[in-house]
Amino acid sequence: MDTTAAGWTSGPLLGFDTETTGTDVSRDRIVTAALVHSVGPGRDAETVATWLIDPGVEIPPGASAVHGISTEHARAHGMAPAEALDEVADALADALRRGIPVVAFNASYDLQILEAELARLGLTTLADRLGHEIAPVIDPLVLDRGLDRFRKGKRTLTDLCEVYGVTQDGRLHTADVDVSATLDVLRGIVARNPDLAGIGLDELHRRQMTLHRDWAENFNEFLRRKGKAGDVSTVWPL
Template sequence: MSSSTAPWIDAPLLGFDTETTGTDVASDRIVTVALVHSVGPGRANETVATWLIDPEMDIPEPAQRVHGISTEHARAHGMNAAAALDEVAALIVEALAKDVPLVAFNIGFDLAILQNELSRLGLPTLTERLGHDIAPVIDGLVIDRGVDRYRKGKRTLTDVLAHYGLEQDGRLHTADVDVSATLDVVRAIAAKYPQVAGSTLADLHREQMGWHLRWAEGMNEWLTKKGKTPDVNTAWPL
């Protein structure tokens, strides 16, 4: 990396998260989106944009328990999905076009459900708008698995925050709080692992593809041994 270029960790980042009606990217709908433009550590350096969307279907009880948004609330106060997600997609594409990386925790889920929603609504997908694959992307979960492969225990956002000794401010599973927490995690990983901070965005993107592939193949092997369907997607971020 040339010395004239600031490390990616010191440049702007665009954090991204969705809360949804469930975990099936093909049939579930997006209820909230947060995009957090971050120019440095701490909440004072963040500009937060959030969307509440009417998913035009009932929000099942388990999903309501996770994010706290009821069907009634989303119907009464939510935006039209096409209008909201068109705005979201435009802002993501604008950032990526300037080489501002899209940052999330387990981004494969959020990107897949967004792409499916855009298709369902007859809107151009992120890939169609960009004219190429979605990059550069930074996934706090994928990088944590990559740099600390053999650590025991779960890797939910709460667990990973605790592992890096980070305070959680606000209620997780509120999209903007999750994004801010993810940005904290990514900065903590970069501080602890100089090879991550010193990488170019293009190299880090490629490395995450490899880390995810290794993890997904291991999971599929384990599922096969357990007599379950090896259905973990080996492609990343989509």
């Protein structure tokens, strides 16, 4: 697939998001996953696939309060994790093999927990399915932090929707809605930074690796000055 400017800005994108039992990628489990195949701005240009999963463990009340999925609901209606996550990984691998970038907000989290889940379930990881690093990936959070580094305020998906003029209906933290909002935020970032449209996907992936490393090094130094452990990983996306 063409990875020139015209290739990625006017070509298809595959948005990815998960909702989980917690924030520890090595121990927590995926409860829902969403893939949104987008061929242009607007919801009419999107095809959505979602998975509700029985994680096999209790979903903590705090996590349920975020995404609205209870243990009882997941047990009654969810798919077996191995079946669902094998389908998710196959779809991601198929897109990446065809040069379609995976777009995810805070992509490191979603990709790390997916890889951990696949390994735990005895399934082939996404990286092994590809036979190389997971790429190309586009992470609007990494781009925003790197390209507008001195802007004050939080950088949650809700915050970035406001910064980039994305209208959302208050249903964020539903995986498919989060993905659609993330795709819109990416388009807003490109509109403000049109040079991004002038580079290929491979270069964009590498640029994000550098942007994340620079941000993480600066953030770790900030934490150390505050007397805290500065141990944020400088590696992106995995």
